[in-house]
Amino acid sequence: MDERVPRDFETLRATILDRRASLPKRIAQIAAYALDNPDDIAFGTAASIAASAGVQPSTLIRFAQQLGFDGFTSLQQVFRERLRERNSSYDERLAALRAKAEEGAGHRAIFDGFVAAASTSLSDISRALNDAHFEEAIALLAKAETIYVLAKRRSYPVASYIAYALGKLKIRNQLVESAAGLNAEMIGFATPRDAVIAISFSPYAPATIEETRAIAEQGVPIVAITDSSFSPLAQFAKVWFEVAEADFGGFRSISATMALAMALTVAVGEKRRETGRRRKG
Amino acid sequence: MDERVPRDFETLRATILDRRASLPKRIAQIAAYALDNPDDIAFGTAASIAASAGVQPSTLIRFAQQLGFDGFTSLQQVFRERLRERNSSYDERLAALRAKAEEGAGHRAIFDGFVAAASTSLSDISRALNDAHFEEAIALLAKAETIYVLAKRRSYPVASYIAYALGKLKIRNQLVESAAGLNAEMIGFATPRDAVIAISFSPYAPATIEETRAIAEQGVPIVAITDSSFSPLAQFAKVWFEVAEADFGGFRSISATMALAMALTVAVGEKRRETGRRRKG
């Protein structure tokens, strides 16, 4: 194998497209197949790929050799590497991006970092979400007269989104904002027939904790979204979700929390529709 | 192979975690290795994997058999399938989830749908973001005296997050909220030395459009985040970003917009620090 052998998929792809016109019929056939079905090349055996592409295994090997590889196996490595790269653990990618951003690799690295942090967080929560807790939270919120939404600072955007979505779904809700300093009074109206969604992450906003405590003491059931079982919110909550958001450049992602919040909201709307139908029918 | 053999990676993972405690030492060792390095299982040979994990090839096969597979090869299929799946177009996955949710497959499907919508949106924006526009926007915002942040309704959570992050980075900013109905006056203070981040998606909130128009007429440069070149925001903006968010159950994701917003904010902070250093040094 000489030095000009394509080592990464993109180079390989470019090389193939470049030579396409000058390739013999069967070789061109397998070349086209390779670019169209890269996954098959990555996973198949020489025989299976050759069959799918309608050529002989030997043609496949000749194709590889024409490209400078010493056989099908080394060509296949490139196709496998591609899947690995794409799929390389988000954590590793994040670490790499952080290092890149550190050394001043430009602003694109910052953007990539936030995208990676969001993706990591989403795949984490997708794995970690407990179905039973989720159902429980939905049931609890669906039968509430009014849903109070409680969050400050970094979590406030989530709360405001929940309030917006609940509004669109015509579900009565109250966003507990601090603007006029009337939170205590607002909370005072809540009864055990209502429910609360409280969101707070370390370092927990004191106001959120305090208000959650107060409302819990009134017997209002609480669904908490927070970051660990040591969270002060967890002790007040009937149901709580642990959401681990990845951070980048000192700013934590918010995507997993958002996704959970949206799902909760829409599921509650769904549940109410179901229950409503059942009552009527 | 009986019928209870895990066919997909997540089931397999759960099965392994479930039995983890009761597995013999070497089997547990390979089990841990498998979950930590799924890609190696997908691509390696029995011998190479066994060596990396520090066990004998036969142990690897016993591990597979304990899980109900008839050999290493069929276990490996699951790990390969995972790479294929992950790589399969998000659009397809979203469509499948939508169908599932439609037919009332339970609330988990709703959650999965929102996670998938967020992931799709993130990978889309990651591909679509124009580096030059991004740099331009950063430059424009970095030299602003005050950054005005303008968004209502669905986009408001993004605006409130930007305001929070800018605050933490000690960058002067003004969130244009409608609470007290003083937006016009607030906007009146903006000068061409300031800058605006305006966010709006179809159906564009009339207030956002109107305020953006007003502030543009005062010569204040505008960075817009919106959803198409037909957006009324685009015509007022010096730089604008097109963000295509996937939707689920009638609610659009907000993750891509969030990631872009966070990246913009942090990059502006970064740029200011650089410029500051250069001025001093």
Added chain:
DNA sequence: TATATATTGGAATTAATATTTCATATTGGC
């Protein structure tokens, strides 16, 4: 502590897969 049982290591065996070879077919140049 003795015995049965389960687990592990490593070599032998079997299966599979890639590669080579060679006869045959096709193409391009004169």
Added chain:
DNA sequence: GCCAATATGAAATATTAATTCCAATATATA
């Protein structure tokens, strides 16, 4: 239309990899 060069197909071979087997070791049980 003929010859040389090139390309192709199919089977033979060499290589690599998975699996099995059995002896050795460790673990649990009575």
